Amino acid sequence: MNVRGTVAGSVEVRTVSTSYGESDLAEVPVQLTDVTSTDGSQEACDQTTLEASDGPARERTAELETQTKAELETLTTVTITCWGKWAESADLLEPGMEILVTEAEEREYQGEQQYSTTGDSYVVVEPDFLVNVTDIRSWVECPRLYYLNKLSGVPLNYPVTKGTLVHEVFGDLLRGQDLEASIEERIDERGLELGLLGESPKSVAEDVRQNAAAIEGWLEQGRLTEDEKSGDEDGNESFAPAESEWRSEQLLISETFGIRGRADAIRRGAPVELKTGKNLKKEPRFKDKVQAACYALLLEEHGGSVDTGTLLYTKNSALDRNEETGDLTPAKDFSMGSGLLKFVVRLRNEIAAMEFDDGVPTGHEGNAKCEYCFERDTCMVVSGRLDQESKAGQIGTALPAEEREYFDRIYRAIEEERREVHREYAKLWEQDAEERAEDDRALIDLEFLEKRELEGGRWELRARQRSPATSKIREGDLVLASDGHPVRGEAELARIERFGDERAERNSANDSSGPQPQELVLTADEPVEVTRLDIYPSELTTDRLLTALHDALLKGSERRKDVLFGRADPAFEDTEEVFIDNNERQNEAVTKAVTAEDCALIHGPPGTGKTYTIARAIRAMVERGDRVLLSAFTNRAVDNALEALREQGFTDFIRVGTESGVREDMLSHRLERSGDPEERLAELEEAQVVAATTATCGSRTMKEQSFDVALVDEAAQLTEPGTYAAINLAERFALVGDHEQLPPVVRAENELSESLFERLVELYPDAGVMLDRQYRMNQRIQVFASREFYDGELRPATPEVAGRTLEDLEGVSQDDLPEPLRDPVSFVDVAGDASQYTDSEEAARIAGLIETYEAAGVERESIGVIAPFRAQVSEIGNHVPSDVAVDTVDRFQGSSKEVIIVSFVATGDLEGPIFEDYRRINVALTRPKRALVLVGDRRALESDPVYERMLEWADR
Numbered sequence: 001m002n003v004r005g006t007v008a009g010s011v012e013v014r015t016v017s018t019s020y021g022e023s024d025l026a027e028v029p030v031q032l033t034d035v036t037s038t039d040g041s042q043e044a045c046d047q048t049t050l051e052a053s054d055g056p057a058r059e060r061t062a063e064l065e066t067q068t069k070a071e072l073e074t075l076t077t078v079t080i081t082c083w084g085k086w087a088e089s090a091d092l093l094e095p096g097m098e099i100l101v102t103e104a105e106e107r108e109y110q111g112e113q114q115y116s117t118t119g120d121s122y123v124v125v126e127p128d129f130l131v132n133v134t135d136i137r138s139w140v141e142c143p144r145l146y147y148l149n150k151l152s153g154v155p156l157n158y159p160v161t162k163g164t165l166v167h168e169v170f171g172d173l174l175r176g177q178d179l180e181a182s183i184e185e186r187i188d189e190r191g192l193e194l195g196l197l198g199e200s201p202k203s204v205a206e207d208v209r210q211n212a213a214a215i216e217g218w219l220e221q222g223r224l225t226e227d228e229k230s231g232d233e234d235g236n237e238s239f240a241p242a243e244s245e246w247r248s249e250q251l252l253i254s255e256t257f258g259i260r261g262r263a264d265a266i267r268r269g270a271p272v273e274l275k276t277g278k279n280l281k282k283e284p285r286f287k288d289k290v291q292a293a294c295y296a297l298l299l300e301e302h303g304g305s306v307d308t309g310t311l312l313y314t315k316n317s318a319l320d321r322n323e324e325t326g327d328l329t330p331a332k333d334f335s336m337g338s339g340l341l342k343f344v345v346r347l348r349n350e351i352a353a354m355e356f357d358d359g360v361p362t363g364h365e366g367n368a369k370c371e372y373c374f375e376r377d378t379c380m381v382v383s384g385r386l387d388q389e390s391k392a393g394q395i396g397t398a399l400p401a402e403e404r405e406y407f408d409r410i411y412r413a414i415e416e417e418r419r420e421v422h423r424e425y426a427k428l429w430e431q432d433a434e435e436r437a438e439d440d441r442a443l444i445d446l447e448f449l450e451k452r453e454l455e456g457g458r459w460e461l462r463a464r465q466r467s468p469a470t471s472k473i474r475e476g477d478l479v480l481a482s483d484g485h486p487v488r489g490e491a492e493l494a495r496i497e498r499f500g501d502e503r504a505e506r507n508s509a510n511d512s513s514g515p516q517p518q519e520l521v522l523t524a525d526e527p528v529e530v531t532r533l534d535i536y537p538s539e540l541t542t543d544r545l546l547t548a549l550h551d552a553l554l555k556g557s558e559r560r561k562d563v564l565f566g567r568a569d570p571a572f573e574d575t576e577e578v579f580i581d582n583n584e585r586q587n588e589a590v591t592k593a594v595t596a597e598d599c600a601l602i603h604g605p606p607g608t609g610k611t612y613t614i615a616r617a618i619r620a621m622v623e624r625g626d627r628v629l630l631s632a633f634t635n636r637a638v639d640n641a642l643e644a645l646r647e648q649g650f651t652d653f654i655r656v657g658t659e660s661g662v663r664e665d666m667l668s669h670r671l672e673r674s675g676d677p678e679e680r681l682a683e684l685e686e687a688q689v690v691a692a693t694t695a696t697c698g699s700r701t702m703k704e705q706s707f708d709v710a711l712v713d714e715a716a717q718l719t720e721p722g723t724y725a726a727i728n729l730a731e732r733f734a735l736v737g738d739h740e741q742l743p744p745v746v747r748a749e750n751e752l753s754e755s756l757f758e759r760l761v762e763l764y765p766d767a768g769v770m771l772d773r774q775y776r777m778n779q780r781i782q783v784f785a786s787r788e789f790y791d792g793e794l795r796p797a798t799p800e801v802a803g804r805t806l807e808d809l810e811g812v813s814q815d816d817l818p819e820p821l822r823d824p825v826s827f828v829d830v831a832g833d834a835s836q837y838t839d840s841e842e843a844a845r846i847a848g849l850i851e852t853y854e855a856a857g858v859e860r861e862s863i864g865v866i867a868p869f870r871a872q873v874s875e876i877g878n879h880v881p882s883d884v885a886v887d888t889v890d891r892f893q894g895s896s897k898e899v900i901i902v903s904f905v906a907t908g909d910l911e912g913p914i915f916e917d918y919r920r921i922n923v924a925l926t927r928p929k930r931a932l933v934l935v936g937d938r939r940a941l942e943s944d945p946v947y948e949r950m951l952e953w954a955d956r
């Protein structure tokens with residue numbers, strides 16, 4: 001049986017004599033949360049035991065600490081005895097950690113239930129923390145290497161690029177592509193990268209060809225011995241290896257062992273790993289075996305039984321027999337015993353345990369010899385600057401104490417964020433399909449339509465919803481596409497290329513029956529017969545926060561850090577130039593941005609012309625000869641700023657981003673990655689203005705670029721390290737944002753939720769300017785937001801803006817509206833229903849309001865509905881026509897509509913603000929241009945002072 005629980009006290013390790021000789025054992029006190037017999041059925045779990053906690057691990061510890069003694073006594077604490085080598089893993093456990101023991105033995109001893117490991121058991125520490133296979137591989141080399149990789153990421157260098165190319169070609173060969181065609185195509189795809197590296201396609205092709213020779217030879221050999229030639233429909237012989245034999249890359253997740261990774265290939269159920277180095281020994285390298293063993297574990301969990309692994313050292317085939325001695329065969333098979341598999345799980349446990357308390361490895365944990373390590377210098381610099389203990393020693397002087405303290409704090413906050421991402425992964429198996437769908441985490445029950453092979457061996461997959469459903473899944477997202485279960489079934493990472501087809505939209509345009517089932521188009525490496533999609537948050541974002549933090553502190557200039565740490569006031573040059581003559585504050589903002597020697601801060605309330613000002617500032621910077629990086633949190637903001645630049649007559653910019661991320665009208669400016677390396681490089685390096693999201697700024701390509709100024713929009717929505725990703729690339733920076741609107745998007749509640757923008761605005765009020773004239777809202781609409789959030793400073797930019805009403809719109813007559821709706825701000829009282837997150841009565845009223853506006857001539861596309869919860873968004877979606885935009889505040893930030901209707905879903909006594917925090921109200925109330933309707937339960941709203949003031953304003 002499998003037993004799982006939370007460690008409830010300290011672990012005792014000792015050595016005992018048994019009939020087989022001496023053995024270590026560890027006794028672990030555990031509060032059981034789950035006991036499952038190995039045939040899968042749930043056996044028993046005491047009612048009083050702890051529920052699997054939802055929060056991060058640290059919360060669990062806190063939970064345990066605050067439990068009273070009496071409470072603890074009512075919980076069943078059992079002892080799990082971990083024998084032999086598992087005592088090592090048990091020794092890593094601390095109270096609050098989770099432990100899972102597979103194939104455990106149960107017995108009753110003096111009325112107490114006891115469990116112990118058996119010969120077949122695995123002990124898994126913190127099973128919800130998914131460790132990457134490649135991390136286990138670096139950990140076995142040296143634990144500190146694992147840490148350094150986390151801090152500095154994978155740099156752009158030729159061996160890495162070549163390795164990737166060889167892997168891609170390997171995948172293509174497995175998919176039956178021609179070798180030369182594959183090499184040509186893959187090298188072409190990496191044009192930009194090769195340009196940055198200064199490599200020529202010809203020499204790279206030769207390099208890849210040599211490595212690929214080993215692969216081809218080996219595949220060929222397999223084919224000849226097994227006579228597995230296959231043919232296509234026309235009878236042409238294909239070089240594709242027989243499908244039953246082979247699978248190319250596949251994402252595998254193990255919920256039992258807490259491991260995830262992608263095997264390069266699977267052949268007859270066993271893992272094959274490709275290494276682009278040489279190995280002249282008979283045996284594979286130990287760290288490579290460890291990697292293959294991880295895949296074996298993953299495959300076993302997916303129903304396989306694996307006893308061998310293959311390592312393919314592709315460089316061996318390129319070596320000259322006369323000069324090299326040793327075993328030149330590229331493919332080395334090895335047998336995989338249970339001892340190795342268990343060793344691998346113990347390694348994984350070491351990582352999970354260290355990450356539980358954000359430990360920093362010293363290198364002493366492993367046997368690696370620093371003299372032979374390629375990363376020795378980096379290791380010494382990092383330990384020197386951060387004053388860490390390290391086996392390699394330290395060089396250089398340590399950062400000032402406040403910077404080290406800051407580094408530790410932010411590092412921990414980022415790791416908490418990572419833990420939250422892992423909690424999200426764990427939900428893939430903790431929740432069943434229906435629960436996930438209910439939670440907007442999955443689209444289930446899809447009808448698989450077809451698969452089609454694309455150029456380059458990728459696949460296009462099509463599926464259709466059987467019934468309409470909402471979810472967080474959007475076009476452009478990476479999701480787990482599976483044939484039924486994201487972990488237990490066949491699954492692949494896929495990108496959503498299209499969500500919703502024209503036909504469905506056209507049919508629904510004329511009815512008001514709400515959302516229709518949508519068609520989905522996905523692309524993936526493997527042809528999964530997709531019937532389900534699950535959200536799969538990327539850890540890449542977290543990884544990049546860490547490297548941005550590292551770069552900011554360890555590579556940042558002293559001056560920059562003096563400013564960031566409040567040790568030097570930002571300086572400005574003088575100028576008499578006027579940049580904008582009809583808006584004083586905007587002019588001041590451009591002046592500050594252009595003359596800043598360190599940084600400028602532009603605070604832009606809703607509709608105050610932030611984008612306009614950014615575009616003007618960029619032009620002024622370019623005129624002064626600066627190279628400018630334009631960045632923002634979202635693709636949309638980046639494209640909006642570029643659009644404003646274009647409107648101001650400037651088009652000499654390059655947009656860096658993916659094809660699905662960049663807006664269609666900006667695709668012609670998108671930097672192509674494929675093609676001639678020199679041309680691609682020139683395109684990027686010669687561009688005076690380069691635009692990309694802050695996430696893309698952390699990419700290997702962008703990290704190679706440097707700028708005079710970085711101008712970052714939506715800066716109040718960025719975490720501190722998120723902002724560094726962009727500003728690390730430039731000498732000076734200007735941040736634009738509004739900390740009275742949405743804060744940074746983070747999962748964990750910690751200090752990452754305060755933006756650098758907000759911190760600097762408070763630290764250096766003189767470096768900031770607040771734009772105060774808004775170009776969006778009728779005067780009556782802006783009053784509340786101005787008073788409540790901007791000290792009454794916000795005002796309409798022109799009389800035209802102040803006097804905007806629906807009457808100005810073509811075909812609209814205000815007289816056709818009922819009296820209360822003729823006022824730009826109105827309130828509709830709806831006695832709420834009792835449910836917490838939805839209110840169908842409110843939804844029905846909103847549908848009625850939309851009809852009323854339509855009858856007065858307002859077009860549906862001009863109306864937007866904002867609700868605080870996704871559940872209410874779906875509820876409203878069921879009542880209103882699909883061409884009315886209905887969404888949460890977060891989706892509306894940065895956009896506006898002629899008419900905005902806000903659904904408050906408020907009932908009874910309000911417990912805490914409905915919109916999570918007041919900044920969200922600010923965003924909701926400042927989206928409309930000409931009319932705002934608030935819909936809610938008056939009595940409930942009046943119980944909160946801010947909403948009470950809001951009602952007073954609406955009633956006036």
Ligand SMILES: Nc1ncnc2c1ncn2[C@@H]1O[C@H](COP(=O)(O)OP(=O)(O)OP(=O)(O)O)[C@@H](O)[C@H]1O
Nearest residue numbers: 583604605606607608609610611612613775894895
């Ligand atoms: N100085 C100006 N003179 C004339 N028009 C302006 C000026 N500043 C802004 N505008 C116009 O006002 C409108 C709103 O400006 P913009 O889109 O830059 O606002 P924003 O602050 O970026 O809005 P949001 O709050 O949605 O981000 C645009 O149509 C813009 O052209």
